[in-house]
Amino acid sequence: MHRSFRSNIPASTITPEPLYRRRREILQLLGLGAVGLATGCHSETPPAAAPAEAIAGAKLNIGSKVDTAAGEAQTRYKDATHYNNYYEFGTGKGDPAENSGRFHARPWSVEVAGHAEVTGRFTLEDILKPHALEERVYRMRCVEAWSMVIPWAGFPLGDLLKRFKPTAQAKYVAFTTVNRPGEMPGLSYPVLDWPYREGLRIDEAMHPLALLAVGMYGHELPNQNGAPLRLVVPWKYGYKGIKAIVRIEFTETQPLTTWNEAGANEYGFYSNVNPDVDHPRWSQKTERRISGDGFNLFGNRIETKPFNGYAEQVANLYTGMDLRKYF
Amino acid sequence: MKLFRDRIAAFKPFVFALCLLPLALIAWDTWHGVLGADPVAQLEHRSGDWALRLLLTTLAITPLRRLTGWHKAIRFRRMLGLFAFFYVTVHLTVYLVVDLGGYWSQLLTEIAKRPYITVGFTAWLLLIPLALTSTQGMMRRLGRNWQRLHKLVYVIAGLGVLHFLWLVKADHREPAIYLVVLIVLLLLRLPKREPRRVIGRPQGQNT
Numbered sequence: 001m002h003r004s005f006r007s008n009i010p011a012s013t014i015t016p017e018p019l020y021r022r023r024r025e026i027l028q029l030l031g032l033g034a035v036g037l038a039t040g041c042h043s044e045t046p047p048a049a050a051p052a053e054a055i056a057g058a059k060l061n062i063g064s065k066v067d068t069a070a071g072e073a074q075t076r077y078k079d080a081t082h083y084n085n086y087y088e089f090g091t092g093k094g095d096p097a098e099n100s101g102r103f104h105a106r107p108w109s110v111e112v113a114g115h116a117e118v119t120g121r122f123t124l125e126d127i128l129k130p131h132a133l134e135e136r137v138y139r140m141r142c143v144e145a146w147s148m149v150i151p152w153a154g155f156p157l158g159d160l161l162k163r164f165k166p167t168a169q170a171k172y173v174a175f176t177t178v179n180r181p182g183e184m185p186g187l188s189y190p191v192l193d194w195p196y197r198e199g200l201r202i203d204e205a206m207h208p209l210a211l212l213a214v215g216m217y218g219h220e221l222p223n224q225n226g227a228p229l230r231l232v233v234p235w236k237y238g239y240k241g242i243k244a245i246v247r248i249e250f251t252e253t254q255p256l257t258t259w260n261e262a263g264a265n266e267y268g269f270y271s272n273v274n275p276d277v278d279h280p281r282w283s284q285k286t287e288r289r290i291s292g293d294g295f296n297l298f299g300n301r302i303e304t305k306p307f308n309g310y311a312e313q314v315a316n317l318y319t320g321m322d323l324r325k326y327f
Numbered sequence: 328m329k330l331f332r333d334r335i336a337a338f339k340p341f342v343f344a345l346c347l348l349p350l351a352l353i354a355w356d357t358w359h360g361v362l363g364a365d366p367v368a369q370l371e372h373r374s375g376d377w378a379l380r381l382l383l384t385t386l387a388i389t390p391l392r393r394l395t396g397w398h399k400a401i402r403f404r405r406m407l408g409l410f411a412f413f414y415v416t417v418h419l420t421v422y423l424v425v426d427l428g429g430y431w432s433q434l435l436t437e438i439a440k441r442p443y444i445t446v447g448f449t450a451w452l453l454l455i456p457l458a459l460t461s462t463q464g465m466m467r468r469l470g471r472n473w474q475r476l477h478k479l480v481y482v483i484a485g486l487g488v489l490h491f492l493w494l495v496k497a498d499h500r501e502p503a504i505y506l507v508v509l510i511v512l513l514l515l516r517l518p519k520r521e522p523r524r525v526i527g528r529p530q531g532q533n534t
Contacts (some may be wrong), residue, residue, distance in 0.1 A: 076364075083364030091498035094363070144496065146365055191498045262497055281493060282441055286430050290364050297357070297366055301430055 056081075057220030057227075060153050065135040068209070068234070070309070073292040074137065075148035077217045081225055083290065085142070086243060087191055088177065088184040089224065095186065096224035103183045105227035105244070114174075114250035117165035124228055128214065130163070131155035135218070136211055138234035140241075141273045141308045146288045152232050153215030158206035166202065166250045174199045174255035175231060176247035192258050198231065198242035199255035199269070201317075209234060209313055212245075235307040235314045237271045268327040272318070273308035277327045335402045342403055346410040349377040350417065370421045378414035379487050383508050385411055386484055390515035405461050408480070412458045415451050415487075443493035450486035453479050484509055 055077055086096035089103075108124040133153050141147045161173065179195035181187040187194050204210060211232040214221060221227040226243025233240045239259050249255070259267035266280055275285045288300045307314050318326075331337035353373050356362050362369040385407040392398050427434060437444050457477055459465070466473050488509050491502035 079364035087497070093365075146368070189498075189500075278440070281443060283433060283437060285433060288365065288367060288426070297370075297425055298428055300367060301426065301428065 055217055055219050056222050057215070059219050060133055060215045062135050062153055062215075062218060063132045065137075065151075067137040068310070069137045069139050069149045072139070072149050072289075075150055075291045076293070079290055080148055080150050080216065081222050084225065085144075085239070086186075086224060086226070088186045088194070088196065088244075090186045091191060097222075099185050100223035103180070103223040103227070103244075105221075105223060108228050108246075110229065110245060111247045112164050112249075113247065115167045115170040115252060116250045117167065119164065127160065127229070131159060133214065136232075136234075138211070138232060139308050140232075140234065140238055141287060141304065143237040143239060143267065143271070143279060143284075145279075145282060145284060145286070145304075146290055147302075147304075147308075148290050151217055152211055152213040153218065154211045154213035154232065156208050157210040157212045157231065158208065160212055161202075161205055161248075161250075164248075164250070169252045170202055170250035172199055172201055172251045172253065172255055173205045174247075174249040174251050175242045175245050176249075177242055178244045178246045193261055196242060196258045197255065198240055198257050199251075200233065200240075201254075202250075203317055204233070204314075207314060207317065209310060235272055235310040237267075237273060239267070240271050270318075270323075270326050272314075272323065272327070273304060274306060274323055274327065275304040276306070277324055335399050339403070339406065342406060346381065346406070349373070349414070367421070367426050370425060371418065374414055374418040374421055375491070378411055378418050379491065379505055381407055381411035381414055382480075382484050382487055383505065383512060386480065386509070386512045390512055393515065409458060409461060412454045415454060419448070419451050443490050446486040446493070447490035450483045450490065453483050453486070457483075481513065 082097040083093045084096055085091075085093065086100070089096040089099040106124070109121050110124070110127055111121050112119045133155060135151050135153050137149060137151045139147060140150050175198045177196035178184075179187065200210065211234075213226070213230050213232045214228060216222075216225060221230065226241070229245045230243040231241045231245065254269060257267075257269055259271075260269055273284075278284050284304055286301050287304045289302050290300070305311070353370065357366065357370065360366075385404055388400050388404045388407070391400050423431075423434070427437075438448050439445065457479060460469060460473060460476060469476065488502065488506050491505060492499060495502055
């Protein structure tokens with residue numbers, strides 16, 4: 001347990017000092033106390049004056065760890081959990097963290113439907129049971145031209161989908177977010193056509209980089225980041241990573257997706273990160289990276305890479321496709 | 328010897344300080360590193376918010392005089408207008424120097440291709456002649472043309488609100504508030520049915 005927590009932070013990354021310090025607090029919080037600290041943490045400097053945010057959620061048992069962000073500095077836990085879009089809790093970047101306290105991520109079940117041999121309603125425990133959790137450090141590129149580097153915990157989406165034995169007609173996979181107006185105050189305003197829906201082509205969904213995440217930073221997902229089950233598709237814009245999934249449907253035709261419905265000329269079905277296809281209203285050539293100590297006023301802007309830097313792994317999914325047309 | 332000519336003059340330094348307060352708060356938060364996860368976006372949003380607020384405050388002076396008969400309010404208008412220009416300039420500077428820093432090659436295409444940047448930049452350009460001709464001397468020299476030139480502020484305010492509306496992804500509630508305020512301020516300028524009497528002789532107003 002302790003060992004896996006230590007290796008949670010890849011040695012190759014420049015671990016931000018605050019995060020490093022926070023680990024002690026987390027360990028203390030978990031009641032591991034001095035035993036864990038004595039061997040696990042070499043930073044014996046006193047905690048920073050400002051109390052760091054403790055990581056919420058239970059610690060996860062994680063097997064393998066892969067840094068698929070080329071050692072780029074990770075985003076602070078506090079930033080990744082307090083600055084994101086999750087319109088069901090409000091449209092401000094701080095709203096999800098602020099308004100998701102009433103949300104109940106347990107008990108949870110997922111309905112599986114459509115062109116598959118195995119369909120029905122499955123509890124979260126049934127969904128997760130056979131899968132070993134792994135950590136994947138991924139770049140997360142928001143369509144708004146900012147980005148983060150986040151260590152997710154989860155398992156390949158394809159591994160789960162195969163268990164339902166999709167039939168030959170299953171050309172696409174559609175996902176739906178839970179719709180609970182009582183727990184999600186953002187739903188009271190029709191800024192989008194609720195419930196939130198997303199989708200992938202079946203080969204995209206089966207790609208080993210497509211991750212179903214249940215945790216981040218070694219711990220269970222906080223409500224504001226999509227607990228208890230969310231999608232992470234690192235080569236696509238962030239909004240493709242649908243949160244709090246309650247329904248998975250195998251379809252023959254391309255499913256409707258929420259942002260595409262909201263603005264078809266601005267948000268395509270594919271939404272692959274592409275510096276050469278601008279959002280009609282802003283450029284996608286560069287992005288502001290939110291990482292490290294989180295307070296670099298200058299020099300945050302970096303060039304956006306095709307497929308968010310995962311072209312080598314995923315570009316072959318789109319051979320022969322006009323990516324300007326199918327953006 | 329009196330330090331100030333009258334109460335309005337005495338009040339001006341206070342308004343001046345008040346107008347600088349948002350900048351001071353932004354600077355304070357920057358210094359203390361509490362601008363949040365994306366400090367650059369925060370700087371852009373906060374300077375932009377205040378630019379728009381001060382622009383609308385400037386436009387509120389005329390309706391205020393009409394509604395309250397407090398005609399001396401006009402003596403604050405130049406200061407408010409110049410502060411609006413100041414915050415727009417801060418906003419643009421943050422975008423150019425802090426946000427785009429190192430990627431200036433992107434700038435020209437951004438201004439040309441991004442409608443919301445085009446209108447925002449145009450608004451800033453249009454504010455320059457207004458700021459330059461805001462002195463007493465320029466008012467005298469331009470005569471009637473001064474009024475005509477400064478009608479540009481309506482265009483500028485419209486562009487400013489449009490800039491905000493166009494950059495928002497889906498939730499238009501906040502820019503809509505600015506739009507409503509602008510529309511109200513413009514409607515309050517429409518000549519009333521019996522305008523002369525009402526405007527010319529406010530009753531019971533002696534302040």
